[in-house]
Amino acid sequence: MPRVVDHDVQREEVLLATMRTLAAHGPRGTTVRRIAAEAGVSTGFITHYFRDKGEVLAQALRLCNERSQERVAARLEGLEGLDAVRALIGAVLPLDEDRLLTWKIWLSFWGRSGGDEPLGREQRRGRESWRAALRRLLGDAQRAGAIRPDLDPAYEAERLVVLVGGIGLQSQTRGARSFRRKAWAYVEDHLESLMAPAPGADPAFSPDTHRVDTGESP
Amino acid sequence: MPRVVDHDVQREEVLLATMRTLAAHGPRGTTVRRIAAEAGVSTGFITHYFRDKGEVLAQALRLCNERSQERVAARLEGLEGLDAVRALIGAVLPLDEDRLLTWKIWLSFWGRSGGDEPLGREQRRGRESWRAALRRLLGDAQRAGAIRPDLDPAYEAERLVVLVGGIGLQSQTRGARSFRRKAWAYVEDHLESLMAPAPGADPAFSPDTHRVDTGESP
Numbered sequence: 035m036p037r038v039v040d041h042d043v044q045r046e047e048v049l050l051a052t053m054r055t056l057a058a059h060g061p062r063g064t065t066v067r068r069i070a071a072e073a074g075v076s077t078g079f080i081t082h083y084f085r086d087k088g089e090v091l092a093q094a095l096r097l098c099n100e101r102s103q104e105r106v107a108a109r110l111e112g113l114e115g116l117d118a119v120r121a122l123i124g125a126v127l128p129l130d131e132d133r134l135l136t137w138k139i140w141l142s143f144w145g146r147s148g149g150d151e152p153l154g155r156e157q158r159r160g161r162e163s164w165r166a167a168l169r170r171l172l173g174d175a176q177r178a179g180a181i182r183p184d185l186d187p188a189y190e191a192e193r194l195v196v197l198v199g200g201i202g203l204q205s206q207t208r209g210a211r212s213f214r215r216k217a218w219a220y221v222e223d224h225l226e227s228l229m230a231p232a233p234g235a236d237p238a239f240s241p242d243t244h245r246v247d248t249g250e251s252p
Numbered sequence: 253m254p255r256v257v258d259h260d261v262q263r264e265e266v267l268l269a270t271m272r273t274l275a276a277h278g279p280r281g282t283t284v285r286r287i288a289a290e291a292g293v294s295t296g297f298i299t300h301y302f303r304d305k306g307e308v309l310a311q312a313l314r315l316c317n318e319r320s321q322e323r324v325a326a327r328l329e330g331l332e333g334l335d336a337v338r339a340l341i342g343a344v345l346p347l348d349e350d351r352l353l354t355w356k357i358w359l360s361f362w363g364r365s366g367g368d369e370p371l372g373r374e375q376r377r378g379r380e381s382w383r384a385a386l387r388r389l390l391g392d393a394q395r396a397g398a399i400r401p402d403l404d405p406a407y408e409a410e411r412l413v414v415l416v417g418g419i420g421l422q423s424q425t426r427g428a429r430s431f432r433r434k435a436w437a438y439v440e441d442h443l444e445s446l447m448a449p450a451p452g453a454d455p456a457f458s459p460d461t462h463r464v465d466t467g468e469s470p
Contacts, residue, residue: 062280144359144424161425189437196438200418206362207379220411227445 045083048073052094057138061091091143092153098139099160102126105133106167115180116225118171123198123221126164128205129214137202165195172228182230190228197224263301266291270312275356279309309361310371316357317378320344323351324385333398334443336389341416341439344382346423347432355420383413390446400448408446415442 051073055064066087070077084090102125109121128137143157169191175181181190201217269291273282284305288295302308320343327339346355361375387409393399399408419435 060278060280062278141359141362141421144421157425192434193438193441196418196422197415198418199421200414200416203359203362203417203421204414207375216410219407220414223411 041083044073044075044079046097048075048080048083048090049094049097052090053098053135053139056091056094056142057135060142064091066090088153092156095139095143095153095156095160098136099156099163101132102136102160103163106164115175115178116229119168119175119225120221122164122167122171123194126198126202127217127221128202129217134205137205141202141206161195165191168194179230181228185228194224197221259301262291262293262297264315266293266298266301266308267312267315270308271316271353271357274309274312274360275353278360282309284308306371310374313357313361313371313374313378316354317374317381319350320354320378321381324382333393333396334447337386337393337443338439340382340386340389341412344416344420345435345439346420347435352423355423359420359424379413383409386412397448399446403446412442415439 048069052064052069055068055072059068064087066077066080069090070080073080080090084093106122106125109125110118113121126133126136128134140160143153169187172181172185172187172190172194176183176185176187181187197220201220205213205217266287270282270287273286273290277286282305284295284298287308288298291298298308302311324340324343327343328336331339344351344354346352358378361371387405390399390403390405390408390412394401394403394405399405415438419438423431423435
């Protein structure tokens, strides 16, 4: 059924065009006319396939969140402990054009959905699924002894959500290149304060220094 | 010259109305017509006293930033060390209606000024003056021995700017009451990781516990 496939492709084209329009003009400036011009389709195509502008925006946000989840899944594969936590965070840090665009879109909606369902529902779904994944991975890392036993994974997940949100916000105002290095430094400095000391390790030495000091070959 | 004074008062009324309109509708939805309706003046009054909508927005943002600086000055009075750092942060944490409104306005502009001067200039000025004050107070606290000597006050000021931005962002999505407690917990947990141990103190005891243990009267 090539006709159906074509329409699915065109529908996704419209949603990608909506994402670009959102990033450039915000939700209020994202009109059906602008989306149509950006996608290279008629406004009739859009009004035929979407109920209204609200539905286009909600579907574009959903696509944006799905792509973010795909980045998460691709990075998490085979990782555990703090490496998994780092991968989950890295998947949403605004360190390349795709993720910068994602943050621009997330921020453009922030605090704006009001009673506007299903947009508000999609916003909450995206945030909550990321926070829940973070909480789970922090719990895993804690059980594996990588994170201090006195910490509460749910609370620490919230602190990391706040940190990553702050980084997303700053990414819209700073020189992108120098910011990339700093973004990871902020995350690493935060994670360091959560880490459990390695069992039996001399706290004055990192594992590598320790190994050299004892003269053992690796 | 009562006429001049009246006009100054009306001008400020227009800017306050602009702030409320910004919080409700964002920069794009803040039209001269809406501002006039909110302020109870004619659109002619606004176009007489302001060059264009861009100037009204920039002046409203400036008023918003000035009010924030007044809150900072009022809280800082007579404080030093970590208490001064806490007061500076507390002055911008979104913990009451005024500061929640301030964050709504800041966020509505975030990443949106583009080439729009003087709006972009006012945004940068507000951010930079707060960051600079934080850096200075962190340096003071470090010289007074309250903050670890190995930390860089400029970098730690940036980390706190990121944290407070993340809190401002979350404040737009959460239940306000439960969030207030958490916002301070996030800040205190962060500050704790910067603190120098008290000289001569047993690191296993807080100063109060220690005092009770040694049986000294305060």
